[in-house]
Amino acid sequence: MTDDEHETTADGTGEEPPVSDGGTASDGGAIVDDDGLPAGGVPDTPHEDDHGLPPTHSIRRWFVTTNHKDIGLLYTVTALFFLIFGGLLALLMRLELWAPGANVMSAASYNQAVSAHGLVMVFWFLSPLAFGFANYVVPLQIGAKDLAFPRLNALSYWFYLFSGILMGISFFQGSTFNGGWTMYAPLNTPVYTPEIGGTTTVLALILFVASATVGSVNFLTTMHRMRAEGMTLRRMPIFTWSILLTVWMMLFAFAALLAALMLLSSDRLIGTGYFAESSPGGAMLWAHLFWFFGHPEVYIVFFPALGAMAEIFQTFCGRRIVGRKWFIGAMLLVAIQSFVVWMHHMFLTSINLEIKTLFMATTIGISLPFDLMVFSLIYTMLKGKIRFKTPFLFGFGALVLFILGGITGVFLGAVVLDYTLRGTYWVVAHFHYVMVGGVTGLVGGLYYWFPKMTGRMYDETLGKVHFAMYFVGFNLLYFPMFLAWETPRRVFEYAPALTGWHQLSTVGAFLLGSSFLVMFYNLFKSAFVGEEVDGQPWDFASTAEWTVPSPPPLENFPGVPTYASGRLEFDDGGSAQTDGGAVHGKAAALPGSEVTGTEHEGGESHASIWPFVLGVGAFLVLLGLSGLQRGYFPEGTMGGMYIGTAVVGGVVAFGSLVAMTRERFHGPEGPFGESWPFTTVENTKLGLWIFLASDVILFGAFIGAYVFSRVAYGWTDWHHLIPEAHVVLPGLINTYLLLTSSFAVVIAMEFAERENRLGVVGSLVATVGLGIGFLVNKGIEWQHLFHIHTEAFPAGWDPGTNIASTTFYVTTGLHALHVIVGLVIAGYMILRAWNGAYMGDDEPIEYFGLYWHFVDIVWLFLFPLFYIV
Amino acid sequence: MSRAKLYTVIYVVLFVLATVQVVVEQAGYLEESYWMAFWAIMVLSAVKAVVVAGWYQHLRWEPRSVTTLMLLGLLGAVALTVAASYSIL
Known part of the structure; x- marks a missing residue:
């Protein structure tokens, strides 16, 4: 069956273009009657329940909110701030490049500007802007009231914001990181970038990754577990699909980045030697870990833009996207393939030819699904009737730019061409066409969802002026870079013959930058005095967010949404129905009904200050730790301030965690409509499993770093790096201790089921006791190894002695940190059990057990790798 | 039992x-x-x-999708380790 066979045409609005739903699957659109009114009648005035939140004009609201739409707005506004931050750095660079040589900035300042521009734009602007939309739109599109864990959603935002502030502070600590956004080793080690600000940048990235991981767990749980009845995965709107695949990639890719950053922090804070020049394969290790994250990151950044483009194309071409299921399939394929192409970033390193050839093939292969998506968008335009509104202009512009970026990227995928093009402005031009092409799509998304978020329409003329300036500025900025491709990356020197192209680029940069002034003026003014809109300002938008008022009420829908009938309806007989799929004819083609009213459990507050406070705590801890260099804080007052900041931060963070556990707060509770493939796995449990899956990658990357370093050194020669005193027995004792503690946890569950309070308390106490025994045993072992005096190791065997000691202490140290976290949780559970909790309810103990047994499993591999073989 | x-x-x-x-x-x-x-x-x-x-x-009592989830993580970690190590042989 083809899309054409399903096409239906609207004729109710005269001049409006033909539209179709394109098939039997649904993406949650709306239905109206012939008069364009909601099928169920004119909406009632909303009855707004404040969920315990202060009003939106109160500043306090934005510190305590956990509502997904508020968080979405916070993400969007903050990301736009970082666009300005990164954009100003870019303009500084372009000024410097007006002529060869350092004329505007010092060499060190230029290095900072280049590095920080890349980091800010990739991490603090691009993805967060997309997640502003995702936060706002995804729950609406799937028929959920909120994300699965609202407080964690707020926490994600605050971690994101404070990580960005930390990044900004790094400029004032000697220098921010100045070794390029890829942070290649050994430039990333203190030998070359000794400034405290460099360390702060790394720690800021760690906090950002924590934010991204928490967000991934939250979105995955929500999207898999909390879809409305009938909203099957096949029926999900494309934007939501793009976010689903994005967060899957984020879950695994960011865990690898976290591992890389933690190893780097270890080198910078403690003085270990993962990436030191003395480490065999240290530089290669960084490249592998970074690009295992870095290439999926390209799609993590681009997919939401693609999803937004698809929604925009559907709405403004007035028809369902051509080949919808193939489009989704292609995205799925890219998401998987994205993890097997990373070594094309390493063609100029010493990796062997066989692996280069393999990764060339996978890289060329990943362009094929993109071809399908591009043709799908083009064919959608051909089959539809286009309305050239601002969102579409940006969506279309993004497509054009992405095609150029994609084609020029294929050159880089070929090993032989890469030898010539790597490290030149060809790469710079290519990835800006791709990444800023993605930004173009997201700007389209910003105009598209602006009326939904604010309830007011932007100025269309100014929107078009923005697009014209943006598109001309963009191409004037980046296209000359292809022509001046022989310019080396990241430096301000280039052949004088290329000056003209660079000056053209600089003019383009300022035009592009000033186009955003038009956008900010337009959106800021329109947010207050723009024309008010109803729920559906665009005709033919077919997803569920357009069926509710603009902006939507806090609980989103007037009842429990369901697509069981093939249309969106509300179980309590809500005031409108919307298209959910197998619908044909005019009614389906003219979505836009608006539903109002509320249905809420009532009374319970959804306000919590603790995510913000925890964010402050984490910020202070990391700011304090940034002063630690190779095991030492600075001397004098400055050192005391760093230590004090870390301690205060630790107290604040711990206190807020305790407060969160004591706060009465309930996220959305099931049963939900569609939860495949995790129907029987409750939200918290699924969230925990998903987190553990990312932890598998984290530990896997740590163990991988050990294996890689050992292979680089010579696997069986490795023993020369280890003292005789490093024996099996402490490891075996710790294995026994952990296995026994795991046994104690499952026994605690048994006692809980039998409602035996003392049994539960006793088992948990045993768990904690054994865990403490594990740490004490490890402490004794480490002390001994630190202070050995042998001919081979006259100064002891400490974390910085050699790569074997580095991998041993850091990997088992990370594991020990996991044990400590487990012990804190178990200690809290003992107190609760003593007060009678868990009787007949072993779920909390089971959830703790999932974590504790995982820690046990990791040790089962660390033990042989670090003690036996 | x-x-x-x-x-x-x-x-x-x-x-x-x-x-x-x-x-x-x-x-x-x-x-x-x-x-x-x-x-x-x-x-x-x-x-x-x-x-x-x-x-x-209790993984054996959970839906297979949970096992698949964990295996995906494991697969990623093993792929990274094996491919990276092979690349320098």
Whole structure:
């Protein structure tokens, strides 16, 4: 069956273009009657329940909110701030490049500007802007009231914001990181970038990754577990699909980045030697870990833009996207393939030819699904009737730019061409066409969802002026870079013959930058005095967010949404129905009904200050730790301030965690409509499993770093790096201790089921006791190894002695940190059990057990790798 | 068999397998035939991990999708380690 066979045409609005739903699957659109009114009648005035939140004009609201739409707005506004931050750095660079040589900035300042521009734009602007939309739109599109864990959603935002502030502070600590956004080793080690600000940048990235991981767990749980009845995965709107695949990639890719950053922090804070020049394969290790994250990151950044483009194309071409299921399939394929192409970033390193050839093939292969998506968008335009509104202009512009970026990227995928093009402005031009092409799509998304978020329409003329300036500025900025491709990356020197192209680029940069002034003026003014809109300002938008008022009420829908009938309806007989799929004819083609009213459990507050406070705590801890260099804080007052900041931060963070556990707060509770493939796995449990899956990658990357370093050194020669005193027995004792503690946890569950309070308390106490025994045993072992005096190791065997000691202490140290976290949780559970909790309810103990047994499993591999073989 | 009894039997098996790993090393098999002994020790670790995940973490009673989720993570970690290590051989 083809899309054409399903096409239906609207004729109710005269001049409006033909539209179709394109098939039997649904993406949650709306239905109206012939008069364009909601099928169920004119909406009632909303009855707004404040969920315990202060009003939106109160500043306090934005510190305590956990509502997904508020968080979405916070993400969007903050990301736009970082666009300005990164954009100003870019303009500084372009000024410097007006002529060869350092004329505007010092060499060190230029290095900072280049590095920080890349980091800010990739991490603090691009993805967060997309997640502003995702936060706002995804729950609406799937028929959920909120994300699965609202407080964690707020926490994600605050971690994101404070990580960005930390990044900004790094400029004032000697220098921010100045070794390029890829942070290649050994430039990333203190030998070359000794400034405290460099360390702060790394720690800021760690906090950002924590934010991204928490967000991934939250979105995955929500999207898999909390879809409305009938909203099957096949029926999900494309934007939501793009976010689903994005967060899957984020879950695994960011865990690898976290591992890389933690190893780097270890080198910078403690003085270990993962990436030191003395480490065999240290530089290669960084490249592998970074690009295992870095290439999926390209799609993590681009997919939401693609999803937004698809929604925009559907709405403004007035028809369902051509080949919808193939489009989704292609995205799925890219998401998987994205993890097997990373070594094309390493063609100029010493990796062997066989692996280069393999990764060339996978890289060329990943362009094929993109071809399908591009043709799908083009064919959608051909089959539809286009309305050239601002969102579409940006969506279309993004497509054009992405095609150029994609084609020029294929050159880089070929090993032989890469030898010539790597490290030149060809790469710079290519990835800006791709990444800023993605930004173009997201700007389209910003105009598209602006009326939904604010309830007011932007100025269309100014929107078009923005697009014209943006598109001309963009191409004037980046296209000359292809022509001046022989310019080396990241430096301000280039052949004088290329000056003209660079000056053209600089003019383009300022035009592009000033186009955003038009956008900010337009959106800021329109947010207050723009024309008010109803729920559906665009005709033919077919997803569920357009069926509710603009902006939507806090609980989103007037009842429990369901697509069981093939249309969106509300179980309590809500005031409108919307298209959910197998619908044909005019009614389906003219979505836009608006539903109002509320249905809420009532009374319970959804306000919590603790995510913000925890964010402050984490910020202070990391700011304090940034002063630690190779095991030492600075001397004098400055050192005391760093230590004090870390301690205060630790107290604040711990206190807020305790407060969160004591706060009465309930996220959305099931049963939900569609939860495949995790129907029987409750939200918290699924969230925990998903987190553990990312932890598998984290530990896997740590163990991988050990294996890689050992292979680089010579696997069986490795023993020369280890003292005789490093024996099996402490490891075996710790294995026994952990296995026994795991046994104690499952026994605690048994006692809980039998409602035996003392049994539960006793088992948990045993768990904690054994865990403490594990740490004490490890402490004794480490002390001994630190202070050995042998001919081979006259100064002891400490974390910085050699790569074997580095991998041993850091990997088992990370594991020990996991044990400590487990012990804190178990200690809290003992107190609760003593007060009678868990009787007949072993779920909390089971959830703790999932974590504790995982820690046990990791040790089962660390033990042989670090003690036996 | 009651669950408590099952958990106890599993605990004993895990305890014994950990001991066997050390016995392999202490008996000098790593010196005699390094890679054979290496893989024997690692397989024993894998068996222990599967048992802990399957029974103590109750994975065998969860939907297969949860196992698939964890295997995806494992696959990613193994792919990174193996491909990266192979690339420098």
